[in-house]
Amino acid sequence: MLSIALKMLFGDRGKYLGIITGIALASLIMIQQPGILISILSHTYSFISDINLPDIWVMDPKVKFIEDSKPLLDTQLYQVRGVQGVEWAMPLYKGQQRVRLDNGETVGSIVIGLDDATLIGGPAVMLQGRLADLRLPDSVIVNEDGASGRLAKPAATPGGKSIPLKIGDVLEINDKRATVVGIARGTPTFQSQPILYTTYTRAENYALSERKLLSFILVKAKAGESPEAVARRISRQTGLAAYTAEEFKDKSLEYFLNNTNILVNFGFVVIIGFIVGAAVTGQIFYNFTLDNLRYFGVYKAMGTTDRLLLRMIMLQALIVGFIGFGLGAGICGVFAAATLHSNDLTMHLNWQLLLGSGTAVLLIVVLAALFSIRKVLKLEPAEVFKG
Amino acid sequence: MHHPETLAVYCRGLTKTFGAGEMQVQALRGVDLEVHPGELLMLVGPSGCGKTTLISIIAGILHQDGGECILYGQDLRQFSKNERVVHRGQNVGFVFQLFNLVPTLTVAENTAIPLLINGLKMAEALARAKECLQEIGLKGREDSLPTQLSGGQQQRVAIARALVHNPRLVVCDEPTSALDHQTGRRVLEVLKSLAVSQDRALIIVTHDARIFEFADRIAHMDDGRIVDIKTNNRH
Ligand SMILES: Nc1ncnc2c1ncn2[C@@H]1O[C@H](COP(=O)(O)OP(=O)(O)OP(=O)(O)O)[C@@H](O)[C@H]1O
Ligand SMILES: [Mg+2]
Numbered sequence: 001m002l003s004i005a006l007k008m009l010f011g012d013r014g015k016y017l018g019i020i021t022g023i024a025l026a027s028l029i030m031i032q033q034p035g036i037l038i039s040i041l042s043h044t045y046s047f048i049s050d051i052n053l054p055d056i057w058v059m060d061p062k063v064k065f066i067e068d069s070k071p072l073l074d075t076q077l078y079q080v081r082g083v084q085g086v087e088w089a090m091p092l093y094k095g096q097q098r099v100r101l102d103n104g105e106t107v108g109s110i111v112i113g114l115d116d117a118t119l120i121g122g123p124a125v126m127l128q129g130r131l132a133d134l135r136l137p138d139s140v141i142v143n144e145d146g147a148s149g150r151l152a153k154p155a156a157t158p159g160g161k162s163i164p165l166k167i168g169d170v171l172e173i174n175d176k177r178a179t180v181v182g183i184a185r186g187t188p189t190f191q192s193q194p195i196l197y198t199t200y201t202r203a204e205n206y207a208l209s210e211r212k213l214l215s216f217i218l219v220k221a222k223a224g225e226s227p228e229a230v231a232r233r234i235s236r237q238t239g240l241a242a243y244t245a246e247e248f249k250d251k252s253l254e255y256f257l258n259n260t261n262i263l264v265n266f267g268f269v270v271i272i273g274f275i276v277g278a279a280v281t282g283q284i285f286y287n288f289t290l291d292n293l294r295y296f297g298v299y300k301a302m303g304t305t306d307r308l309l310l311r312m313i314m315l316q317a318l319i320v321g322f323i324g325f326g327l328g329a330g331i332c333g334v335f336a337a338a339t340l341h342s343n344d345l346t347m348h349l350n351w352q353l354l355l356g357s358g359t360a361v362l363l364i365v366v367l368a369a370l371f372s373i374r375k376v377l378k379l380e381p382a383e384v385f386k387g
Numbered sequence: 388m389h390h391p392e393t394l395a396v397y398c399r400g401l402t403k404t405f406g407a408g409e410m411q412v413q414a415l416r417g418v419d420l421e422v423h424p425g426e427l428l429m430l431v432g433p434s435g436c437g438k439t440t441l442i443s444i445i446a447g448i449l450h451q452d453g454g455e456c457i458l459y460g461q462d463l464r465q466f467s468k469n470e471r472v473v474h475r476g477q478n479v480g481f482v483f484q485l486f487n488l489v490p491t492l493t494v495a496e497n498t499a500i501p502l503l504i505n506g507l508k509m510a511e512a513l514a515r516a517k518e519c520l521q522e523i524g525l526k527g528r529e530d531s532l533p534t535q536l537s538g539g540q541q542q543r544v545a546i547a548r549a550l551v552h553n554p555r556l557v558v559c560d561e562p563t564s565a566l567d568h569q570t571g572r573r574v575l576e577v578l579k580s581l582a583v584s585q586d587r588a589l590i591i592v593t594h595d596a597r598i599f600e601f602a603d604r605i606a607h608m609d610d611g612r613i614v615d616i617k618t619n620n621r622h
Contacts, residue, residue, distance in 0.1 A: 001503045004489075004496065011491025295489045301448050303476015303504050305469055381448040384483060385439045385560045 001304065005312035006319065008292060015288045016320070019281050023324025023361055024331070026277020030270055030357040031332040031349070037266040038348040044256045045249040047094075050186050051121045054218035055227035057248045058089070058234055061241040065255035066248070069094055072214040072240070079238045080217050085225040086234070090115040093203040094215040099151065099196065100172040107150045109194040111173065113203025113213065121218055122184075122197055129167050129182025134199055140171070141182040146194025171196075173206040274360055281324070282368035285317060289372035293379060301381040313373050314366075321365035325358055392460030395556060395588030396422035396445055400454035402611075403440050414440040416611035417454065424459075424555070427579065427589040429599060432608035438592045441608070442558045445590065447475045459555060476504045480549030482559035482578075486541045488533035494544050495520065495529040501552040519551045520544070523577055539570035543577055550582055557582050559591040563598055575601045 009016055042049075047066050048057070058080055060070035080089040093113030098106040114121045114134070122131045123141065133139055142151060148164035151171070155162050165171075169180045178196070186195060198206070204213050219242070221230040227244040234242035243251060257263055289296070296309060336349040391397040401418040404411060414437045422428050430438050443449035444456055447463050455462065458478070463471050480501070488497045498516035503509065517529050523543050533541050542562060549557050562578070563571030575598045582589050591602070599605060600619070607615040 001500075003509055004492065004500065004503060007496065008489065008491050292489075294487065298481070298483075298487045298489075299500065299504065300472075301446070301475070301481055302501055303472050303474075303479070305472050308504075382443040384448070384481070384487065385443060 001299070001308055001312060002315055005316050008295070009288070009316045009319065012288060012291070015284055015291070018284045019288070019320045020324045020327065022277055022281040022284060023321055023364065024327035026273050026281065026364065027325045027328025027357050027361050028331055029273030029277070030360055031329060031353055032335065032347060033266050033269045033273065034353055034356075035332065035336065035347040035349050037262065038350070038353070039346045040262070041253060041256065042348065045252045046186070048245055048249050048252065050124060051218070053120050053220065054090070054245065055221045056219035056231045056234065056242055056244055058217035058219055058231075058238075058240050058242045059215070061239070063241060065252035067252075069215040072217065074214060076238060076240060077214060077217055080219060080234055080240070083230070083234050083237050085222050085230040087220040087222045088118075088120075089217050089219045090118060090120045091200050091214050092121045092216040092218050093200055093207075093213045095203075095207055095213070096193075097173050097196075097206055099178075099194070100175075101151065102153060107194060109146065109151070109196055111203055111206060112195060112197045113200040114197060116199045116201050119199070123186050125185040127183045127185055131182065131184075133181035134197065136179070136181055138177045138179045138202070139181040139198065140173075140178045141184050141197040142180055143184050143186040143195040143197075145186075145192065146196070147180075147183050149192065149194065151194045174208055176206055178206070274364070277361075278364040278367065281320075281364055282371065285320070285365070285368040286371050286375075288316075289313065289375060293375065294384070296376045297379050297381060297384045300376075300379060301384045306377055309376050310373050313376060314369050317365040317369035317372075318362075321361050325361045328361075329354060329357070391457045393424075394421050394457070395424045395426070395459060396420065396590070397457040398441075398445065398455065401441070401444060401451050401456055402453040403437070403444065403449070403451050413611055415444075415451070415454075418608075418611070418613055420606065420613055420616075422588045422590060424588055425583065425585045427583050427591065427601065427603045429602035429605045430590060430592045430608060431594065431599075431605060432614075434594075436608045437611045438608055439560055442560060442590055442592055446479050446481065446556070446558045447471055476501065477552070478555045480552070480554040480557040480582075482542070482545050482549045482557065482562045484561040484564055486533070486538075486545045486565070488541055488544055488548075490533055493530050493532060494525065494536070497533065497544055498547045498551055500548060501554075505552055516547070516551055519547045522581060523547045537570075538566050539574055542566060542570075542574050546574070546578055546582065553587075555587055557587065557589045559589070559593075561592055561594065563593065563595050568597055571595060571598060 045066055060072055062070050077089060077091055080086060095111055096108055097111045099109045100106045112121065119131055119134060127144055129141065134141060142165055152162040152164045165180050167180055167182065171178045184197065207213060221227045231242040231244055234240065300309065332349060336347045339346045398418050398420040401415050403415040404413045406412055418441055430441065432438055440449065444451050466474060495513050495516045498520055499512035502512035502515055520526065520529055523546060525540060525543055528536060528540065533544065563574055566574060579601050602619045605617050605619060606613050
């Protein structure tokens with residue numbers, strides 16, 4: 001009888017496709033929206049995760065998140081170096097500068113100044129060139145998205161493709177020459193500004209106006225010391241804020257969530273997706289059962305137990321749920337893959353997300369099935385003789 | 388009087404009331420009826436006299452308020468709800484006025500349903516359904532959808548479905564009233580030749596005087612009672 005239930009389902013092509021589409025759309029929304037949200041959120045701290053060498057980030061206590069920066073004094077770097085349990089402490093400059101392109105246009109970009117000697121804090125993955133080339137005069141390394149995005153040269157012919165920056169291209173930062181010596185991969189920043197890496201000294205040189213340049217002090221804890229303990233010790237002894245990388249990510253994320261409506265907005269869309277999905281699918285599924293009520297009554301009269309009827313309807317619901325969810329998740333997978341390297345809209349897909357949306361879809365179809373089952377179980381078998 | 392165990396159906400003093408208060412309808416007011424195995428009994432009477440109610444109780448899909456209804460010596464009231472359902476699945480075949488074939492299932496699948504309900508595997512159920520369809524003259528139409536068949540053919544599918552699991556009781560409610568006269572007669576011929584057997588009783592509710600000749604006995608109902616039972620002396 002279970003295969004009969006499936007044949008009834010697939011036989012009603014219109015309703016079947018309607019239900020599948022409804023569930024697929026609901027799953028799509030429920031996976032895609034949080035996926036994009038996670039991706040956006042990860043951008044808020046991508047700068048921290050991209051620099052994986054240091055355990056601890058030290059900064060001015062007033063800094064609230066990674067995009068924020070309040071300069072430190074050079075002497076504070078030496079203070080940090082003196083704290084017990086610190087293996088090394090390196091300066092990192094992070095600031096906004098205007099980069100002038102060939103055609104005279106200027107683009108607001110993030111300039112990162114790395115410790116001249118060690119280049120700690122540099123990009124982990126180089127696509128072209130080498131990190132060590134930053135030791136060449138006037139050299140900068142540009143992140144991939146900046147190079148092919150806002151810093152790219154306009155197309156030679158109108159409407160053509162813009163030309164990405166390449167090694168050897170020359171830019172100007174505050175009227176000072178900057179030669180591209182490499183292209184690096186990095187998670188795009190939240191505002192998708194280009195990122196230019198250079199040495200700390202050269203960054204000082206580029207940023208004429210600012211006197212104090214030290215944005216962050218990157219610290220490595222000695223082997224055997226817990227980064228948390230060292231961070232607390234740094235705070236105590238220097239009066240600066242010191243967080244482990246994880247703590248700093250959380251702090252940045254928290255700041256972002258508290259200062260935007262993003263969670264509410266995305267949450268709202270997800271809930272709408274769930275409700276609309278549930279309503280549409282539930283409605284069509286219920287209608288499908290109503291259409292077949294007469295036949296369920298016939299099965300009942302002919303000796304089908306309530307238990308079997310329940311299993312038949314549950315199976316129909318689970319099958320449409322499974323196929324619909326598969327479709328929705330599949331489309332999301334394609335979308336995630338297609339946007340993996342895109343500049344703006346990317347989407348994150350993880351098992352938690354699939355599990356969550358899968359559970360929501362399960363809830364939808366089980367609810368729809370329960371309404372239908374109730375109707376069928378209440379049916380009087382004697383009704384079959386009515387015209 | 389026959390002992391109930393040798394009877395297919397034994398009813399004494401059956402009553403059934405629908406609704407309550409002003410809306411109350413007494414559909415059965417004490418029905419006495421005996422049907423023998425191997426017999427084709429027709430139940431006739433004016434509209435609303437309680438024919439459908441009576442066969443519903445006999446078939447076990449409706450419960451009487453009072454009186455006794457015993458099938459092959461068994462009182463369904465001694466069973467649990469679930470046992471009654473299973474009992475029905477094994478022992479009763481149904482033919483309806485409007486065929487009630489499932490439109491999304493093929494003729495063979497429709498016919499196989501009672502076997503599937505009784506737990507047979509699909510392949511075996513379909514094989515037996517096809518044999519049954521062949522007997523009833525529908526060979527070659529097994530994979531058609533019901534809507535592709537004429538009314539008479541559809542009712543023959545319904546008859547095949549009512550007989551495929553070899554039930555001991557077949558109840559038919561107005562099986563010919565949706566068919567024209569010629570087709571109705573042919574459907575009755577099929578019923579008479581295939582359904583009637585030594586260990587099966589057939590009860591047909593009908594208005595259709597033109598098929599009375601197929602009955603062994605005709606029970607007349609009026610206002611919730613059987614007022615008269617005649618043996619058909621067509622021979
Ligand atoms: N489920 C029900 N609820 C209320 N009243 C009912 C119900 N079923 C039948 N009745 C009433 O019981 C009486 C007998 O109905 P039943 O259907 O048995 O008559 P019938 O002889 O089959 O009539 P017909 O020839 O029109 O089919 C009628 O008055 C009918 O209105
Ligand atoms: Mg009736």
